[in-house]
Every structure is written in structure tokens, then in C-alpha cells.
Amino acid sequence: MNPFKFGNVVTGQYFTDREKEIKELVSEIKAGQHIVLMSPRRYGKSSLVNEAMKDSGMKWFRINMELIADEVDLANYYVRNALSLSKFERIKHYLKDLKVQPYIQIQPETNEISVSFSAEKRNISTLLSDSLQLPETIAKNMKKRIVIVFDEFQEIRRISSMLERKMRGIFQYHQNITYVFIGSQESMIREIFQNKKNPFYKFGRHITLHKIAAPEFSDFIIKRFSAQKIDASKIIKDILRFTGCHPYYTQQLCHEIYILNEKKILVRGIINNAVDQIVTEHHADYSRWWNSLTNTERKVIIGLTSGDCNPTSQEFIRKYGIKSTSTSGSVVSKLVTLGTLVKKERERIKIEDPFWEKWILKNR
Numbered sequence: 001m002n003p004f005k006f007g008n009v010v011t012g013q014y015f016t017d018r019e020k021e022i023k024e025l026v027s028e029i030k031a032g033q034h035i036v037l038m039s040p041r042r043y044g045k046s047s048l049v050n051e052a053m054k055d056s057g058m059k060w061f062r063i064n065m066e067l068i069a070d071e072v073d074l075a076n077y078y079v080r081n082a083l084s085l086s087k088f089e090r091i092k093h094y095l096k097d098l099k100v101q102p103y104i105q106i107q108p109e110t111n112e113i114s115v116s117f118s119a120e121k122r123n124i125s126t127l128l129s130d131s132l133q134l135p136e137t138i139a140k141n142m143k144k145r146i147v148i149v150f151d152e153f154q155e156i157r158r159i160s161s162m163l164e165r166k167m168r169g170i171f172q173y174h175q176n177i178t179y180v181f182i183g184s185q186e187s188m189i190r191e192i193f194q195n196k197k198n199p200f201y202k203f204g205r206h207i208t209l210h211k212i213a214a215p216e217f218s219d220f221i222i223k224r225f226s227a228q229k230i231d232a233s234k235i236i237k238d239i240l241r242f243t244g245c246h247p248y249y250t251q252q253l254c255h256e257i258y259i260l261n262e263k264k265i266l267v268r269g270i271i272n273n274a275v276d277q278i279v280t281e282h283h284a285d286y287s288r289w290w291n292s293l294t295n296t297e298r299k300v301i302i303g304l305t306s307g308d309c310n311p312t313s314q315e316f317i318r319k320y321g322i323k324s325t326s327t328s329g330s331v332v333s334k335l336v337t338l339g340t341l342v343k344k345e346r347e348r349i350k351i352e353d354p355f356w357e358k359w360i361l362k363n364r
């Protein structure tokens with residue numbers, strides 16, 4: 001079995017321990033400190049919170065805001081998840097208190113509940129208030145703290161423009177719930193939680209998740225290969241140099257290396273073969289991404305792949321035929337917001353996906 005996995009949440013043996021981060025999260029969450037967890041895409045936020053919650057032994061549920069269509073849908077998810085934490089005998093009691101009554105189906109063998117509201121427009125606000133309040137009522141009765149994790153929280157603004165105010169208005173009185181907000185669009189998350197004008201201003205403690213540290217990632221990769229009797233010690237530095245220790249891309253590259261590997265001791269050439277293979281496999285996606293870019297965006301990206309790393313300099317715009325430094329600046333901001341480029345303090349601007357960067361270099 002391939003010892004590397006990429007895509008969704010990873011757990012168990014596919015997850016490097018991230019011990020420090022888990023410890024910090026668990027201790028904050030147990031103390032009732034609300035958390036805002038941020039990082040660029042695919043650094044492992046969802047996986048980390050999963051592990052932390054498992055470690056904590058606390059009752060919790062996750063709402064993936066990406067999957068929520070509208071406010072009624074949110075209420076459905078909310079009530080269903082909250083009820084699943086309570087004792088079966090108590091469910092009727094909780095449902096009785098809801099002003100808008102749901103349709104309920106119960107699987108007798110598993111006690112699994114399916115709840116659905118079909119609220120009329122005039123009822124939506126009441127329905128939402130009741131649903132958002134329900135976990136606090138349950139937690140109080142159980143005398144146990146409940147943790148609610150909102151994944152991709154920035155999606156709140158797509159669901160409804162009133163939702164932020166509504167949620168904050170209700171959450172601020174909750175004594176028995178810890179809220180964890182996960183977000184990958186940093187600018188939007190900062191806007192929601194750090195702009196004084198917005199309801200969630202300073203609602204939780206910010207934690208930025210970084211890439212996995214190179215020594216820890218090296219150990220993990222070497223161990224995973226060696227469990228399959230493969231020695232990766234000679235190429236580990238080159239693997240991490242290529243991926244920049246990005247959790248997702250590192251697992252993707254190692255996954256491919258494992259597929260291609262025929263020898264028991266890995267040598268450098270296999271990295272190039274694996275990269276080529278990935279670039280070829282994703283040709284359709286990469287080409288679609290490229291074609292969705294405007295002309296100026298393409299120029300900025302071409303410049304970056306060619307090793308010129310300051311897109312807002314006079315030299316850069318002259319070399320790549322961009323109208324002005326401000327045009328270049330706004331293109332960079334847009335691409336950073338979209339996650340196509342990454343820019344960290346004291347680091348240079350980079351193309352986020354190292355395989356796409358290779359594809360661009362190869363195809364031009």
C-alpha cells in the first residue's frame with residue numbers, strides 16, 4: 001500500500017505528529033478559548049484540528065461552510081450535528097423547544113437521526129437563532145463543553161450577508177461552547193476577525209499554521225519509505241527542496257516516487273521522473289488554469305517562473321511588458337488572494353504549486 005496520501009484530511013500513520021501544535025490547540029480549546037486557525041491552502045488545518053479533537057476526547061462537530069447552500073441548509077446541519085451529541089432520550093425534549101418544527105426520521109437500529117427543515121422565508125431568522133442556540137442548551141444540560149469547528153469559515157459571506165452579525169450576536173453569550181474557525185483565504189479571514197467594523201472582530205485567538213518543519217518532515221518520510229523497505233535518505237533533502245516542505249505537495253511527490261520506485265535505494269533521478277509524471281498527468285488542469293489567466297497575470301507568472309522575483313519593480317515591468325508597477329501590484333494581490341501565488345513576510349513571492357510551475361517552464 002502506498003505510504004503517502006494527499007487530498008483530504010489525513011490521520012494516523014499518514015499524519016506527522018505536529019505535537020506542539022496539537023498540544024497548544026487542545027489546551028486552548030479546553031480552556032474555552034475560541035480559535036481562528038489560518039494558513040494557505042492545504043497546509044493541514046483540517047487534519048490538525050481533527051487530530052487535536054481526537055486527542056482532547058471532547059464532544060465536537062464540524063461544519064464545512066463550503067458545503068452549505070443557504071441559511072436553512074446551515075440550520076439543518078447544525079441541528080442534526082448538535083442532536084447527535086446528545087443522549088437519544090433527550091432528543092424529543094430538545095426538539096420540542098424549537099419554534100420551527102423539523103421533519104424527523106430516526107433509524108431504529110443505529111439511532112441515527114435525520115432532521116430537515118423546510119422553513120418559509122418569514123421563519124428563517126427564528127429557525128437560525130434556535131439552531132445556533134441549540135448546542136449551548138445541550139452542552140449546559142450535559143455539563144460538558146462542546147467544540148464547534150467551522151471549516152472554510154470565509155464562505156460565511158457567500159451564504160448570507162446577515163449571517164456574521166447573527167452568529168456573533170448569539171455566540172457571544174455561549175459559556176459552554178468553544179468555537180474554532182478555520183480559514184484558508186487569509187485576507188478574508190483577517191477582514192472578518194481583524195477589522196473593527198465587523199461583528200467577529202477579536203472574537204478568537206489567531207493561530208497561523210506553518211508548513212511542517214523540515215527535520216520533522218524528513219523523519220516522517222524516511223520512516224514511511226523504510227516501513228516498505230525503501231531507503232530515501234539520499235534524496236530526502238532534494239524532495240523537500242522541490243516542495244518547500246509544503247505538506248500536500250510533499251505527500252503528492254512522495255506518493256508518485258513510491259509508485260515509480262523499482263530499487264530499494266532511491267537516487268535523485270527518480271524525483272525528476274516523478275515530477276514529470278505528475279506534470280503530464282495534470283496537463284489538462286494546468287492548461288485550464290493557465291488559460292483562465294489574463295494577459296498581465298500571465299506576464300507576472302512568466303516573470304516569476306523565470307526567476308525574477310520582484311514583480312513590482314521597474315525592471316520587472318519593463319522586461320515583461322507590463323503597463324505600470326501598480327498594474328503589476330494589483331495583479332499580484334489578486335493572485336495572492338486566489339492562492340495562485342504565495343507571499344510570506346520576509347520571503348519572496350512564489351508560485352504556490354511547484355508542479356504547475358514546472359509545467360509552465362516545460363510548456364514555454
Ligand SMILES: Nc1ncnc2c1ncn2[C@@H]1O[C@H](COP(=O)(O)OP(=O)(O)OP(=O)(O)O)[C@@H](O)[C@H]1O
Pocket residue numbers: 005006007008009010014015016017018039040041042043044045046047048184247248249251252
Ligand atoms: N500533519 C501532516 N502530516 C503529513 N501530511 C499532511 C499533514 N497535514 C496535511 N498533510 C498533507 O496535506 C494534505 C491536505 O491536508 P488538509 O486537507 O488537512 O489541509 P487543509 O489546510 O485543511 O487544506 P484546505 O485548505 O484545502 O482545506 C493532506 O492530504 C496531506 O497529504
Ligand SMILES: [Mg+2]
Pocket residue numbers: 045046047151
Ligand atoms: Mg481543510
